[in-house]
Amino acid sequence: MSSSSPQARRGNTRQRIQDIALELFAEQGYEKTSLREIAERLEVTKAALYYHFKTKEDIIISVFEDLTRPIDELIEWAEQQPRTLETKREVLRRYSEAMAAGSPLYRFMQENQATMRELSIGETVKRRLFTLVELLRTEDGPLTDQVRCVSALFTLHAGMMFLQHVEGDPEETRQAALEVATDLITQAHQAS
Amino acid sequence: MSSSSPQARRGNTRQRIQDIALELFAEQGYEKTSLREIAERLEVTKAALYYHFKTKEDIIISVFEDLTRPIDELIEWAEQQPRTLETKREVLRRYSEAMAAGSPLYRFMQENQATMRELSIGETVKRRLFTLVELLRTEDGPLTDQVRCVSALFTLHAGMMFLQHVEGDPEETRQAALEVATDLITQAHQAS
Amino acid sequence: MSSSSPQARRGNTRQRIQDIALELFAEQGYEKTSLREIAERLEVTKAALYYHFKTKEDIIISVFEDLTRPIDELIEWAEQQPRTLETKREVLRRYSEAMAAGSPLYRFMQENQATMRELSIGETVKRRLFTLVELLRTEDGPLTDQVRCVSALFTLHAGMMFLQHVEGDPEETRQAALEVATDLITQAHQAS
Amino acid sequence: MSSSSPQARRGNTRQRIQDIALELFAEQGYEKTSLREIAERLEVTKAALYYHFKTKEDIIISVFEDLTRPIDELIEWAEQQPRTLETKREVLRRYSEAMAAGSPLYRFMQENQATMRELSIGETVKRRLFTLVELLRTEDGPLTDQVRCVSALFTLHAGMMFLQHVEGDPEETRQAALEVATDLITQAHQAS
DNA sequence: AATGAATGAGCCTTCATTCAT
DNA sequence: TATGAATGAAGGCTCATTCAT
Numbered sequence: 001m002s003s004s005s006p007q008a009r010r011g012n013t014r015q016r017i018q019d020i021a022l023e024l025f026a027e028q029g030y031e032k033t034s035l036r037e038i039a040e041r042l043e044v045t046k047a048a049l050y051y052h053f054k055t056k057e058d059i060i061i062s063v064f065e066d067l068t069r070p071i072d073e074l075i076e077w078a079e080q081q082p083r084t085l086e087t088k089r090e091v092l093r094r095y096s097e098a099m100a101a102g103s104p105l106y107r108f109m110q111e112n113q114a115t116m117r118e119l120s121i122g123e124t125v126k127r128r129l130f131t132l133v134e135l136l137r138t139e140d141g142p143l144t145d146q147v148r149c150v151s152a153l154f155t156l157h158a159g160m161m162f163l164q165h166v167e168g169d170p171e172e173t174r175q176a177a178l179e180v181a182t183d184l185i186t187q188a189h190q191a192s
Numbered sequence: 193m194s195s196s197s198p199q200a201r202r203g204n205t206r207q208r209i210q211d212i213a214l215e216l217f218a219e220q221g222y223e224k225t226s227l228r229e230i231a232e233r234l235e236v237t238k239a240a241l242y243y244h245f246k247t248k249e250d251i252i253i254s255v256f257e258d259l260t261r262p263i264d265e266l267i268e269w270a271e272q273q274p275r276t277l278e279t280k281r282e283v284l285r286r287y288s289e290a291m292a293a294g295s296p297l298y299r300f301m302q303e304n305q306a307t308m309r310e311l312s313i314g315e316t317v318k319r320r321l322f323t324l325v326e327l328l329r330t331e332d333g334p335l336t337d338q339v340r341c342v343s344a345l346f347t348l349h350a351g352m353m354f355l356q357h358v359e360g361d362p363e364e365t366r367q368a369a370l371e372v373a374t375d376l377i378t379q380a381h382q383a384s
Numbered sequence: 385m386s387s388s389s390p391q392a393r394r395g396n397t398r399q400r401i402q403d404i405a406l407e408l409f410a411e412q413g414y415e416k417t418s419l420r421e422i423a424e425r426l427e428v429t430k431a432a433l434y435y436h437f438k439t440k441e442d443i444i445i446s447v448f449e450d451l452t453r454p455i456d457e458l459i460e461w462a463e464q465q466p467r468t469l470e471t472k473r474e475v476l477r478r479y480s481e482a483m484a485a486g487s488p489l490y491r492f493m494q495e496n497q498a499t500m501r502e503l504s505i506g507e508t509v510k511r512r513l514f515t516l517v518e519l520l521r522t523e524d525g526p527l528t529d530q531v532r533c534v535s536a537l538f539t540l541h542a543g544m545m546f547l548q549h550v551e552g553d554p555e556e557t558r559q560a561a562l563e564v565a566t567d568l569i570t571q572a573h574q575a576s
Numbered sequence: 577m578s579s580s581s582p583q584a585r586r587g588n589t590r591q592r593i594q595d596i597a598l599e600l601f602a603e604q605g606y607e608k609t610s611l612r613e614i615a616e617r618l619e620v621t622k623a624a625l626y627y628h629f630k631t632k633e634d635i636i637i638s639v640f641e642d643l644t645r646p647i648d649e650l651i652e653w654a655e656q657q658p659r660t661l662e663t664k665r666e667v668l669r670r671y672s673e674a675m676a677a678g679s680p681l682y683r684f685m686q687e688n689q690a691t692m693r694e695l696s697i698g699e700t701v702k703r704r705l706f707t708l709v710e711l712l713r714t715e716d717g718p719l720t721d722q723v724r725c726v727s728a729l730f731t732l733h734a735g736m737m738f739l740q741h742v743e744g745d746p747e748e749t750r751q752a753a754l755e756v757a758t759d760l761i762t763q764a765h766q767a768s
Numbered sequence: 769a770a771t772g773a774a775t776g777a778g779c780c781t782t783c784a785t786t787c788a789t
Numbered sequence: 790t791a792t793g794a795a796t797g798a799a800g801g802c803t804c805a806t807t808c809a810t
Contacts, residue, residue, distance in 0.1 A: 011793095621792050
């Protein structure tokens with residue numbers, strides 16, 4: 001699998017910490033995962049983690065920043081586009097892709113919302129979500145249409161998290177979720 | 193709100209523990225809430241908690257059992273009904289109501305999924321969710337329709353959790369979410 | 385020496401922690417003394433210390449408060465007396481006695497000044513010392529006389545700390561230091 | 577003050593380490609100052625410190641040796657002089673000057689006595705102090721006169737440390753302290 | 769019905785130090 | 790003349806839990 005000779009590990013310890021940490025955080029939750037555990041899996045000492053990251057929180061923050069950059073870029077892009085239906089569809093498409101690419105992180109965020117709220121990145125996540133909704137929704141439309149936009153986003157999440165446990169091919173499921181989500185914003189868009 | 197004179201508290205300590213515990217668990221998360229904190233808020237000692245509950249987990253379990261009974265009853269009822277659209281609508285309606293009635297618990301479960309998975313009740317929650325989906329969905333329909341059913345459920349959740357932070361009147365929002373969810377299963381139902 | 389059967393220790397653990405802690409702090413310094421060490425000497429666990437005190441700092445603070453009360457009382461008393469030479473002599477006399485009574489603490493404070501400065505009590509100590517000087521000195525006298533008053537106080541400290549290592553009978557040394565200190569303030573008092 | 581361009585720093589790193597270390601040790605205490613902190617202030621790595629000094633203790637020792645040489649020379653000189661009052665006065669004068677010249681170190685030693693005791697130089701300091709007292713005092717005189725000699729030394733210390741926080745011009749204060757100290761040994765000398 | 773006192777395990781973090789490069 | 794990467798030991802502190810009273 002991954003090379004495990006001490007020489008081969010040189011120079012990429014930081015990356016390895018991020019990988020293992022995310023894996024464990026997603027699997028067991030943030031608070032239930034101790035730095036001891038992460039260190040053991042990497043066959044280094046706890047102190048080595050502190051050479052690369054200032055705190056436990058720092059580890060998840062760094063992973064977060066790496067893996068959510070696409071979302072930031074998506075938002076930046078979308079803010080410059082006209083608020084057309086096609087733009088909204090593209091937003092959902094790219095959002096779905098970004099989630100698929102960083103799926104363990106998104107799973108982590110979904111399942112550790114209480115933790116996220118106390119983390120310094122929690123605020124960022126929240127703001128980002130609101131901005132995204134803002135980009136999808138139609139101002140002054142009926143309440144149900146606002147809900148449909150939020151629902152579209154949550155459908156993508158559901159597609160990633162929940163549905164994967166049930167249905168068959170992940171990619172196929174993701175596409176189906178994307179279709180349903182697109183349907184929802186389409187309804188909302190056309191109503192107004 | 194609740195009576196706070198020492199005499200008035202006599203005999204209902206168990207209930208008070210459950211109330212405060214749920215409040216704190218929902219607010220700060222399960223692991224971040226210590227028994228010390230709960231005890232302090234109740235102005236009793238930690239040891240007193242152990243008179244009423246065997247473990248920390250026991251507290252949340254007991255709350256869970258009290259507040260999710262309506263869901264169990266809903267499932268029992270639905271399983272005896274014909275799989276008509278009207279039945280499905282009724283399921284959503286009652287599910288939405290149950291969530292509104294025990295909202296701190298549902299918020300807790302949503303925001304502490306990682307924790308729930310390790311708790312003994314986690315399995316129950318999961319099974320219940322699957323059963324609910326089973327009752328809503330149409331077998332052998334296209335994948336998108338299956339997704340729509342799951343999405344309907346998640347829309348109700350979104351209506352409770354996320355939307356409350358944004359829109360105005362909670363009850364109005366809940367109704368809107370219910371309407372969107374009903375729409376979704378209606379589409380799914382009619383397609384087949 | 386002290387009773388060491390578990391029964392006999394019941395109920396006075398708090399006191400025992402204070403005693404041993406002060407002893408170790410005075411012997412090895414504050415930072416060099418770990419809670420583990422204190423706990424081991426008491427044959428309890430570290431956690432037991434935390435039942436009785438909120439932090440390590442809390443331990444030394446509580447000892448400090450117990451053992452410096454006489455100084456506070458002395459200051460209160462002195463502030464109500466006329467600023468006569470006799471009053472000043474009495475201040476020195478009682479100060480010397482208070483130090484003798486709580487000598488390990490005073491040794492600790494003298495030898496851990498850098499630490500004291502960071503502790504919350506550091507400020508108190510400093511203020512108290514200034515007040516004491518204020519009570520002894522003669523306003524508007526020549527600078528040398530001000531120095532003599534400070535010097536008198538330091539002579540008492542020297543009598544406690546340094547001289548004990550050298551000369552013979554502690555009590556005799558203390559009396560000698562007191563005499564020299566009294567001489568110093570007498571000179572300062574009469575000059576003006 | 578000190579040149580800070582990288583080129584200018586070449587070759588005097590050792591000196592810079594000593595300077596910053598002493599500054600921090602005096603400011604925050606020995607144990608509270610970490611090598612990381614020193615390295616950061618110098619904008620080098622911790623490992624660089626180990627190129628110049630074998631251990632943390634080594635740093636303070638080297639500073640100590642540089643700055644206390646005058647005292648050693650003073651003692652050597654005094655031991656060859658007749659035990660006259662004039663000699664004693666000269667001892668105090670030069671001692672006071674040496675302290676003024678290396679004041680951060682002397683402040684450090686005063687405020688970190690507990691630490692000093694564990695350091696290898698602690699013994700040296702103590703021995704030196706005893707020798708100094710020996711040179712000032714009059715053998716076989718009454719105990720109070722012995723105390724006066726010790727008190728004279730402590731007065732100089734007080735003049736450096738404590739009084740600086742209060743009175744105005746440092747140099748003036750130092751002179752006043754020297755005068756009081758001289759008075760004390762004069763009394764002691766003449767009594768016999 | 770509840771308290772006082774304590775425990776054992778574990779947590780995050782920091783430190784002085786080392787060594788190959 | 791220094792750095793990058795890591796270690797071993799320890800530190801202060803918190804937690805869920807227990808039990809005699």
